[in-house]
Amino acid sequence: MLYGTPRLEAIDRKVLDEIEEMRRDLKYRLAETHRWDGQLRRQLQARAIQGSNSIEGYRASVEDVESIMSGEEPLETSARVAREIAGYQQALTYIQLLSRAAVFRFDAGLLHGLNFMMIGHHPDKTPGTVRSGGIYVRNSATGEVVYEGPEAERVPGLLDELVSWLNEGDLDAPGYVRAAMAHFNLVGIHPWRDGNGRMSRALQTLVLGRDQITTPEFCSIEEWLGEGRNTYDYYDALGARQRRSWDPHDDMLHWVRFCLRAHHMQAQRVRRRLAEAGEVWMLLEEQVDAEGLNTRAVSALYEVFVNRRLRRSRYQADESLSQGQAARDLRELAAKGWLRPYGETKGRFYAPGPRMQAIKDDFAGRITPLRDPCR
Template identity: 55%
Template sequence: MLYGLPDLDDRDRHVLAEIDGMRARLRLQLRTPRRWEGQLRRDLTARAIAGSNAIEGYVASAADVEDILLGQAPIEASGTVTAEIEGYRQSMTYIQRLADAGPDFAYGKGLLNALHFMMQGHHPLKRPGWWRSGPVHVTSPDDPTIAAYTAPDAERLPELTGELVDWLNEGDPDAPVLVRAAMAHLNLVAIHPWADGNGRMSRALQTLVLAREGIVAPEFSSIEEWLGRARNTYRYYDVLAEVGGPVWTPGRDTRPWLRFCLRAHHQQAQAVERQVETTRTVWSVLEEAVERQGWADRTLYALYPAVMGNRVRRATYQADAGLSTQQALRDLRELVRADWLAPRGEAQGRYYVVGAGVPEDAVRGVLEPRALREPYTET
């Protein structure tokens, strides 16, 4: 027996409808390929990976994660954090591929263990890709000597993971996909089948369920960035403890967990909509400004991330614009001379940020902050 889907009420259905509306608008905006879309997708992926790993204490900036995504050495992240990010990157890359795997795709224990091996393969002593062989406890964040949750005995893992896989393939097919994804997350983290990496695997599975069932691309549908924000992380642990109980008790009311996830999806969708709007505005203004300067439009691949508050590295610009090393260096030097970019750091740590000479209307395109709507209190 797994933790079961709660009945939906009118408020839940209203929130689901609003999320569906935001996702539909996003699909329309992405139907026609845009030059800025690749950088936006990478940025969202980096923020999702950074968020999920931050929950486990492996903190890296989205900029460092982007470096790792591109095969570059990060500027600030430690070797330990870099290894965790790289492992998670591998599993998320595979999930992105599985989104388009076709009708022959099926969930299986082997798939779950393969994703876990990609994520945790750098920890050979923790048996990556194998079910745990002994007990495991989720400790209290306030006192590591206190077990906040005790997972099922290892002997039950074949039975419980088999039940979960069967449900993923055939269970509750008429339930909204956001509900199914949330319950997949809850059940996998409650089973806790591995010695380590269970939280990240459960969040990755939630993203995979969404991706497989057509909720736009994984980088646009993941709530991992939202979960990684400190206040949301605390609530995440609280609601898992409330719903999961101190031990495996699948008869408990799962409505608080579902509403927590729907709120996360609603607010993350708001944030993504705003990010797309900002990206489109900034890119358009910069495009006109670059044309007035008589520069090659490829320089947008350096100027856009700088104006958005991200750092620009030579290798990243070179890859995005499809240039040689010398061409990339010449462009960056010209942008520095014009004061549209400002250099920071030295040698391998050299990067660029937005300069004072960038037109003011481009900087204004980065919209003023505004609060996210609370879907369950404003409906």
């Protein structure tokens, strides 16, 4: 028996309608191709990877996550954390492909495979195979057991039940609700020795991706869940309904409401970023054109607008340039006050120069707070 899908109330349907309206608007805007789309998608995926891993204590900057995604050595992140980031990226990349697959069904093998992608670098944790013993979640500060997973011999049957539900259960429920329940049930079963939290959040993203609402990077709430106080609220929402052990019940509305609020807040943020991307790109194009610079330089300037730093190799790959062309462009942008270089050789990167910082400060002053749909 799994945890049951709750019946929504009027306030929940109102929040859900607003989420779906924002997602439809995003889908409409994304139907038209823009120069900044690729970078925006990459940044959203990097933030989702950063958020989900930070919940587990694997912390890395967005810039280092992007470096790891492109196969580069990160500037600050340890090799241990970089392996976790790379494994999670591999799984999310596969989820992106599965979201668009013409033929698809959930099965236990898929879930085991995704777990192996995430933690395959930990052979001692038997990645991709059902745990053989009990499992406990502890409070990292006190060591107290806050949740005990179901007995190991029950796990295969529970996974089969979850897979059957993913394919056939509650199909009339909104996708956001089904995704939330998939997340909760998988993390409750806790089928593997490691990676259960990340797998559950990734499964939530996959369920939404299969709904074809928007692509996974635009519908994930992993960034939101991984931020500061939100992470504590996330643990509180899980704990309030898990009741310390596997004990399926139908009183899940509080959990679903938590997830709907997270989707609403993240959708506001993504919509704002998409609108901002267009405005910033056009502004930078005007500046580059006025100074007689090559239009491709906008790509480099946009990268340092949204992130703290840019590496030559990323700009080179984004614009399909030779090493010499990319280096010359960045030197020219630094000479004109757009960028500021730091470091040497492989550790060299470019941060916003005074002219770019002025634009960043101007946009930062215009940002309006997100609206909490539950208040």
